[in-house]
Amino acid sequence: MTTLQFLVSTMNNRFDAAGARLDPARCIVVNQVDEPDLDRAEAWASPIRSVGGVVVNVAERGLSKSRNRAIAAAKGDICVISDDDIIFDADASERLEAMFRDHPEADVITFQARSDKGHPLRRYPPTSYKHTVLTSLNVVSIEIAFRLDAVRRSHVQFDERFGLGAEYVSGEENIFVSDLVRSGLAAIYVPECIVTHSGEPSGGQFESDRVAISKGAIIRRVLGKFSLPIVVLFAIKKSVQHEENPARMISLAVKGWRKL
Numbered sequence: 001m002t003t004l005q006f007l008v009s010t011m012n013n014r015f016d017a018a019g020a021r022l023d024p025a026r027c028i029v030v031n032q033v034d035e036p037d038l039d040r041a042e043a044w045a046s047p048i049r050s051v052g053g054v055v056v057n058v059a060e061r062g063l064s065k066s067r068n069r070a071i072a073a074a075k076g077d078i079c080v081i082s083d084d085d086i087i088f089d090a091d092a093s094e095r096l097e098a099m100f101r102d103h104p105e106a107d108v109i110t111f112q113a114r115s116d117k118g119h120p121l122r123r124y125p126p127t128s129y130k131h132t133v134l135t136s137l138n139v140v141s142i143e144i145a146f147r148l149d150a151v152r153r154s155h156v157q158f159d160e161r162f163g164l165g166a167e168y169v170s171g172e173e174n175i176f177v178s179d180l181v182r183s184g185l186a187a188i189y190v191p192e193c194i195v196t197h198s199g200e201p202s203g204g205q206f207e208s209d210r211v212a213i214s215k216g217a218i219i220r221r222v223l224g225k226f227s228l229p230i231v232v233l234f235a236i237k238k239s240v241q242h243e244e245n246p247a248r249m250i251s252l253a254v255k256g257w258r259k260l
Helices: 035-050 063-073 092-102 148-154 172-182 209-223 228-241 246-259
Strands: 004-011 027-032 054-058 078-083 086-088 108-115 144-147 187-197
Touching: 004 063, 004 092, 027 035, 027 063, 035 054, 054 063, 063 078, 063 148, 063 172, 078 086, 078 092, 078 148, 092 108, 092 144, 092 187, 108 172, 144 148, 144 172, 148 172, 172 187, 172 209, 209 228, 209 246, 228 246
Parallel strands: 004 027, 004 078, 027 054, 108 187
Antiparallel strands: 078 144, 086 187, 108 144
């Protein structure tokens, strides 16, 4: 029988399994707290552990570090990337298992998410396709599930220079999927929506300097040293969307590209 686990990254005891419509016994929760709060975090973890869930309390920061700790602690056949601000559909577990049954060739499956207003989180293709390094740039972390044994065999981890709490504040999921594709794993997109996100995903905006710099670094990390024209075009597109100065946004994105 296939076992499914949800790899939840949270901070300061914020995760609520019932609110997320998750069975706590299926959860691997990495809870990042400040050093003085570790005892309180242990007490908070007790109900989850009492039903067979796993909680890793740790005094550190960094979303990619959290993801890597969760993968290291996981034991399920299929793992689903999760956060503390999303709600899964009631039948999400069954549908995820069905996706992997229907796509036995897939090591990684990405799917759709919606906003709390019920709208698609972004524009999704209507049909399934196999991911490439380029399409990995479209993926959001809460859209990712994978076969644990395949990912472990690949030795791919989240790049801890990227993601909230790191030098570059976003892009860790794009790099993760692109590295898995480069390693030879099969990553498939399935046009099904199973999760709701309360607001825009972290790193989805382009207004701040740090985000603009990070986007340049992400593109360099994923697409390599010949990707500078793509960085420029991307910065122009985003500056128009967010009514920012194009020259300034190009300068920031190129700075991130060169910095990496």
